Amino acid sequence: MNATEQIVAKARELLESGTVECVIGYERATDGVNARPLFVYQAEEAGKLIFDQTCAHNLAKYLLNRKGKATAIVAKPCDVRAVNLLINEHQVERDKVLIIGVVCPGMVETKWGRVSEKLRQACELCREHTPVVYDFLVGEPGDEEAAVEYPDVARMEALAIEERRAFWEKQFSRCIRCYACRQACPGCYCSECFAERLDPLWVGIRIAPSESWIWNTMRAFHLAGRCIGCNQCERVCPMNIPLSLLNRKLEKETLELFGYRAGVDAETPAPFATFRKDEKLEVGE
Amino acid sequence: MAVGHEPRIVGFLCNWCSYAGADVAGTSRITYPPNIRIIRVPCSGRVDPLLIVKSFQMGADGVLVAGCHPGDCHYSEGNYHARRRLAVLRPFLEYLGIERERLRVEWVSASEGRRFSQVVSSFTEQLRKLEPRKGAEVEVSS
Numbered sequence: 001m002n003a004t005e006q007i008v009a010k011a012r013e014l015l016e017s018g019t020v021e022c023v024i025g026y027e028r029a030t031d032g033v034n035a036r037p038l039f040v041y042q043a044e045e046a047g048k049l050i051f052d053q054t055c056a057h058n059l060a061k062y063l064l065n066r067k068g069k070a071t072a073i074v075a076k077p078c079d080v081r082a083v084n085l086l087i088n089e090h091q092v093e094r095d096k097v098l099i100i101g102v103v104c105p106g107m108v109e110t111k112w113g114r115v116s117e118k119l120r121q122a123c124e125l126c127r128e129h130t131p132v133v134y135d136f137l138v139g140e141p142g143d144e145e146a147a148v149e150y151p152d153v154a155r156m157e158a159l160a161i162e163e164r165r166a167f168w169e170k171q172f173s174r175c176i177r178c179y180a181c182r183q184a185c186p187g188c189y190c191s192e193c194f195a196e197r198l199d200p201l202w203v204g205i206r207i208a209p210s211e212s213w214i215w216n217t218m219r220a221f222h223l224a225g226r227c228i229g230c231n232q233c234e235r236v237c238p239m240n241i242p243l244s245l246l247n248r249k250l251e252k253e254t255l256e257l258f259g260y261r262a263g264v265d266a267e268t269p270a271p272f273a274t275f276r277k278d279e280k281l282e283v284g285e
Numbered sequence: 286m287a288v289g290h291e292p293r294i295v296g297f298l299c300n301w302c303s304y305a306g307a308d309v310a311g312t313s314r315i316t317y318p319p320n321i322r323i324i325r326v327p328c329s330g331r332v333d334p335l336l337i338v339k340s341f342q343m344g345a346d347g348v349l350v351a352g353c354h355p356g357d358c359h360y361s362e363g364n365y366h367a368r369r370r371l372a373v374l375r376p377f378l379e380y381l382g383i384e385r386e387r388l389r390v391e392w393v394s395a396s397e398g399r400r401f402s403q404v405v406s407s408f409t410e411q412l413r414k415l416e417p418r419k420g421a422e423v424e425v426s427s
Binding site for chain 1: 334335338339342355356362365366368369370371372373374375376377379380381382383384385386388389390391392
C-alpha cells in the first residue's frame with residue numbers, strides 16, 4: 001500500500017470505530033496540482049484523502065480549533081514537532097490527538113500550475129524524515145539523523161554588519177504586513193497579537209519600513225526557542241521575504257546556548273520558560 | 286562618529302535595585318552622563334524584548350537593562366529570565382544589523398550608586414564610538 005492508501009484506510013477505520021470525530025489531512029486542490037487541507041468527519045469521505053510531495057501545509061495549526069475534541073491528524077516530521085510544541089504549551093491535549101505520522105520524502109515546489117522536481121528550501125535543509133512521535137506510522141522509518149546544520153545562517157553571519165542591516169531593511173521594506181506569516185504559523189496563537197494592539201500602538205499602521213521592521217523582528221523573536229522550522233511563514237509570504245533566515249538564526253542560538261530544539265519532545269520546558277542559576281550567558285555586563 | 290552627536294540611551298531600571306542605585310548616585314552627588322533616559326520597571330524580568338526593539342525602532346542609540354544581581358531578585362527569579370531572553374536578543378539584533386554592544390545588561394544593587402555612574406559613563410563612551418542611529422521619524426516613505 002502506498003502512503004495515500006494507508007492514510008485512507010486508517011482514517012476510515014478511525015471514523016468508523018468512533019475513535020476520533022475528525023481526521024485532518026490533505027486532498028487535491030481544485031487546480032489539480034496543489035494539495036489543500038481536508039477535514040473528514042464521515043468515514044465515506046475518507047477516500048478523498050491524499051498524500052504526496054505537494055502536501056506542504058502544516059496542519060497542526062488546525063488542532064487549535066479542535067481543542068478538547070478527539071482528532072486525528074496527518075503529520076509530517078515537522079508537523080509532528082508542531083503538535084509537540086502545542087502539547088508542551090498546553091494548547092492541545094495529547095490524549096485527544098491521534099497522530100498519523102508520515103515518513104516524509106520532502107515537499108516540492110509547485111509553481112504556475114505545475115509540480116516541479118525541486119525540493120522546497122526548508123526540505124532541502126531538513127534532515128528529519130521520520131516523525132519523533134506518532135500513534136500510527138505511514139511508510140518505513142529510515143536511518144536517522146544527521147546533525148542539524150545552518151549553512152544559510154552562517155552565510156548571513158559572515159557578512160559585515162552594515163551589509164546585514166541593508167539586506168534586512170531592503171527585505172522588510174517589501175513587507176505589506178498582511179500577517180499571513182502569523183496566520184500560517186502553528187506557534188502564533190495569541191488571542192490578541194501585539195501587532196493588533198492599539199494602545200500602546202506597537203506596530204503603527206502607516207506604510208513605513210520601520211513599522212515592518214518591528215513587526216518582522218518581534219514576530220521572529222516571539223518564536224525564539226519555539227519555532228519548529230516548518231517554514232509555513234515563508235511558504236505563504238506573498239512578498240517572498242526570507243523569514244526562515246530569521247527563524248533559523250534564533251533556532252541556532254537557542255540550540256547553541258541551551259541545547260534545545262523545539263518540538264523534539266512535549267515535556268522539556270522551552271528555554272524561556274526555565275533557567276539555570278549557574279549558567280554563564282553573555283549579556284554585555 | 287558624527288560631530289556633536291550625543292548618544293541617546295533608554296535605561297530600563299528595576300525598581301528594587303538599580304533604580305534605587307541610581308537614586309543613591311543622585312543623593313550622593315555622583316555625576317553620570319545625562320544621555321540616559323530612565324524608565325522605572327518593576328523587575329528586569331518585566332523588560333519585554335518588545336520594549337527594547339521598540340526603543341531601537343524609535344532611534345535609541347543604546348538600551349540599558351539594569352536589575353538586581355543574579356540571586357538577589359525581589360521576585361526571586363525575574364532577572365534569570367531576563368538574562369536568558371536578552372542573551373538571545375543581543376546576537377539576534379546583531380544579525381539584523383544593530384551592534385550587540387548597543388544592548389547592555391548590568392546588575393546594579395541598591396547601594397551601588399558609584400557603579401551605576403560607571404556603567405552609564407562607560408556605556409555612553411562605548412556608544413560615542415558607533416555611528417548615530419536613525420530613528421523611525423526620518424524613515425517615512427512616500
